[in-house]
Amino acid sequence: MAFAFPDSFRFADSHEYANADGELVRVGISAFAVDQLGDIVFVDLPDVGASLAKGTSFGSVESVKAVEDMYAPIAGEVVQRNEAVLASPEELQNDPHGEGWLLVLRPSDPAELDSLMTAEAYGAKVNAG
Known part of the structure; x- marks a missing residue:
């Protein structure tokens, strides 16, 4: 199955995305990652106000498989987390690039977005397998 990704998104090798929206960045996991996980049963996210360093764990997602x-695809402060996904993890599965977003960050260095893969490059990577 070939996956398509929104052009405005940037992706980390670990399958998280970052989508800049003004001065803030919305973070989630890709549809490819969600597909690989299978049925999602639990999501753990940091509290608002938490500081994240690029590349460090910010939470976990539990599925029937793993x-x-x-x-964190970039460093920043958590300014919002998706409470709907915490209450109903299937939201992440149903729409990972839309309503299934996980966090909104105030980036420490917005230029870090440039170090992430474009949607085209990420798509080529995950669709090649």
């Missing part, structure tokens, strides 16, 4: 850590 528990996987999620890693």
